Amino acid sequence: MSSEGLHRVAVLVRPGLLPMELGIVHRLFTTAAGPAGERLYSVTTCTPVPGEVTTDTDFTVNVAHGPEVLADADTVIVPAASEDYVPQERGRLAGPVREALARVPAGARLASICTGSFVLAAAGLLAGRRATTHWKSCDELRALYPEIDVDPGVLYTEDRGVLTSAGVAAGIDLCLHMIRSDHGADVANTVARGTVVPPHREGGQAQYIEQPVREPHDTSTAAARTYALRHLGDPVTLSDLAREASASVRTLSRKFRQETGMTPAQWLAHQRLQQARRLLERTDEPVDRIAALVGFGTGTAMRQHFRDVLGVSPRAYRNTFRGVG
Template structure:
């Protein structure tokens, strides 16, 4: 799954003219050749480690048994040599899915950085690599040039996040539609919910989140959201954070920023109008939240994604 989703998502990314935005190649340190899997079929890697020197982005899927046996500096020689092409001083972007984070950590590439992996493996990861700050409660972590994600399906969220960073929200949303997956889940969303859900009783905040998404331009209060979910404010806030990793207002602000990004990419609306339609009210408020979340002003963001960036 971790290997296939990379091809499915990056392979589906298209420009407005319908051109492919990525070329995806599968390689193995011992490739080309057949690679054993834990299913009843092998994977045929058509390329060897030389492909890493060509790549702008390298994604490492999971190999649970082998990954979790790794220690600092303990990469097998073929794999260590292959990753030399993506050394820290290079511009290659590195990302891992699930326990692929063990490979990056064993290579020393996560030292002093924040990272995540599958929640079942985070305790082992933290003990094995104490120089890495492990966050067990998120879907993915973006440290700039190096990214890590949680187990399996969180790789979908990571790939869409990377596509969004490269080519904007509209392209990422199109990829999500093509592959019939949710277009956006926050990296900080909880990996799983420990609280059991009683059968026949709706205790999730998902319906309220969907309702709020359709009303981002409208002022929404915490009390209104809780009432929509038929919960007290305290219960709603607690369950909301369990499910998303964010407070309701943090989540609402992030979704409004995402809406502003879409409008900046796909329309010629003034910044004032974008601010209104995204629910920020004023251009000043939009700029404040946009810079805090995205790192650049709305005008700079628009010129980047409307200016033919490849």
């Protein structure tokens, strides 16, 4: 804590900074206030080499503070930078950034926004921990750092004092979570209202991911898959699919897994979910009607499937995505 009793937040930025992510931290933490309107946080931006820091836009940011401010921080947040998205450039500043993070005192809270998680991972700070990042980068994070338990379906994670968040706007969810943890729901809700954002978003980032199945062409299951898509609202059986493929049920199941990576039942459920998402986004059909049209049968069954896969109800999904695109 500072001499004024403020929780000290330090934001460690790098060249290629995404300005929105820096703005998120300053906006949310500096507007958090106590019962008498008193400030609760101080926020300081720092960089390995003080001075003009480039962004991924047409303007720069002048950062006066170097890594020395990290030594007094209670919370350190690492936003994303453009280098995170180019494998051959990633780690270009690994040495200075790792040296900067070495100044963070034991017990300080560490957090990343979006692909800032790659910085924490490179410094060995996510080993053995659950973490996330932007859904487009989760597979790469997992491949580079198999010691990390990468969760691609959530908006943020917290594991023993180290927090990570998904894509850019999930940084808002992460910061509100930290404020809520520090000072309670009332303070966090007031910050959210002042910023005109929801205090808590339902579900995870799975609902924001386009999930088409890469369909193989000219394969032994093509006729079966075409039949299934044409009869999505009907009770399609394995025997129906096997008949269309001119194969036994056992052979069809084996070929389906080889060619699509899924069992016939998994593939069919996935197709029904994707069609339900499209209808929720583009039509005003009631949930029960959509469930019947895509083959879930009942609205209850479709609601359960949405909860299991996307973490939200069909109604919440429609409210979020109606008219988007």
